[in-house]
Amino acid sequence: MHNRNYTEQDAIQRLLLFEEGLSGIIGLMKEEKKDVSKDDMDFLCQSLTQDVCRKCPKYRECYGVKQKETIGEIAAILEQAYQCSGVDGRMASAKFRRACVFFQPFMEEISWLYRLIYQNIYWEQRYDELKQVMCRQLDEQRLFIKECRGHMKKGEEIQGRKKIALKNLFFRNGLRFIRGREYVDGSGLLQLTVLVCPILGTKKSVLVKECLEKYYEKAFYKGMEGSWLHPGENRLSFIEENGFHILFGQKCCNKKGENVCGDTFSFTNFGRKRAVMLLSDGMGTGKKAYEDSRRLIETLEDLLEAGLSEEFALEMIQDALLFQDRKAFSTIDAAVISLKTGILKLLKAGGMATFIRHRNSVERIVPAALPPGCRINQQFDLKYKKLYDGDMVIMVSDGMLEFENMPEIPFRMESLIEKIKTDNAQVFADQLIEAVPVLEDGYDDDRTVLVASIWEKGHRNVE
Incomplete structure (x- = not known):
């Protein structure tokens, strides 16, 4: 255990030195140039x-x-x-x-x-602009390293009466509580890391979860550790269960004559703290558009999985795309839902409108930003909305809204959304894509709809 603590302290110190080194580089790059x-x-x-x-x-x-x-x-x-x-x-x-x-x-x-x-x-101006991009990237990396260093030191050791109470509770369940740390993360969720060992033989790790839930009077998710506790020390991590659940649904339709849809999407729960919907529409249609949008989505997923914020991840992608040789742009729509608070964060870079279906109304959120990589220091649309039990978030690609440009069609997307009564996200996606009119002699494009149905735990069951 002494060696492990030494390794952690050594890693923290190395991160600090790297962080300071980046600060020095940024300072040199920001020196004023001559007149x-x-x-x-x-x-x-x-x-x-x-x-x-x-x-x-x-x-x-x-x-x-x-x-x-x-x-x-x-x-x-x-x-x-x-x-x-x-x-x-x-x-x-x-x-x-x-x-x-x-x-x-x-x-x-x-x-x-x-x-x-x-x-x-x-x-000279072009050089300064690119230097600003590099400075911002380095500074964001410095902040990320600082955040990682903070995570490694974060939390308080469980001590005193709390430790004694946990020891007694674990002992009654055939476990020995060795030590633990607890902290509240940026989402307001309690996180625990405990070191335990079975008193005899092997035990199921769910016993640890049950002991913690009984003491803290909270529901917890267990980390990726195994289902069994083996003789010796076992390290387990837990995070407080959230107040909201999300169910996803999706439906795609290729452009006529194409075998591949140029739109790419993704659904992910990151650390059981936030649900993320991603939608990218590649320029054009078919395989080429699909490859461009898929590459963008996969890169964004990797950055989010590493723990970067959505804004920082989009900025990194934006800056990288500035140096691409060919101007093949793909849009990015990101909907991030906090499973703790139900707050929706929408980030748009060239995407289409997003819709929120409330109990008695439909809200349209219109974008204004360009696709990433179009210009230096580009800003993204960023909006926040509060979601409640029963709300639905609906993201669409541009092919889903083509009918609104047809003069013979008198209604808009809000009318179609209001007519669909189901709470099931997948059924809703299926019905919406079927309801969108496509004229035989009209312009046809890839069509994609993503749906997230949000509900609070304990309120009701969803179909």
Whole structure:
């Protein structure tokens, strides 16, 4: 046990050093750059004097007693050129046009030099934008490492009267309680890690769960450990059972003539704390669209499984897609439901509207964001809604809403949703996709509908 504690402390210390190293790198990347505009001005004036002005009989006058006026005239022309994205002879003052002996070659030289400077400015801005992306990624990694380090130290050792009470309770069930830790996570759920051993032979691990539920007067889920406690020390983890259950349903329909649906979806419960629905619509239809959307969904799933927040995971994907060679964009819809509070978090990047069916109404949540990877520093739609017993969350791909653009169809999706009375998520998905009108001579696309039915424990049973 001493070696295990040493290993944990060593891992925590290594994470801390890595976190500090990332902070140092971020600090170096954020150092202020030199004043490019002054260097550009010096370069332009030097080039003008060498290539044009030095040949002029008024050179000593313009860059001697009138140097301030000459530099000011050049700066004024550049300022206008920056606003208009180009140089024009009319940008010079009337006085300067009359006085300048080599006015035409002077303006042509400024125009050529400005194009060079403009390209430098463009690439400098592009470099700064990409550097911002890298800084944000590194900073998010630093925060994630900090969070992991906090999880490793999180919780309090079970001590005092609580430990004595648990020891007695476990002993009466043929178990020896060695030690334990407890903490409340960010979702407000109690989590426990206990070290126990059977007094004789082997025991079922459900005994540990029953003892903890009796003492804490809460229902718990057990971790992925085995069903039996073997002789010696056994480490088990538990998390408080949530107040909501989610049932999922889905239905897909390929575009006519296609063997593969270009939409990809996913349902997952992460740590029994949150239920996540993901829907991605690839550009176009068929196998190519399916591969693009599937890759996006699988990447997002991996990041969420690693413990990253939905926002951070989407930002990482967004930044990675900025560097793709081909512009094949796929939308992302994410619906995250807290199983503790029933709060729905919607994140949209180019997806279609999401609907919430309440007991007596249907709510449409309209997106505004572009698909990920379209531009730097792109923002995603983020909305929160409170769900109650009996509510349904309905996510759809764009093919499900094509009928709303048909002038001969007078109703909208809300009407179809209201007419379906079932509480069964799968039956609802089947009936909705059948109810959506598709004209024979109209535009046809992949159609996907995902449904999550939410209900509070103890309220009722769902079909």
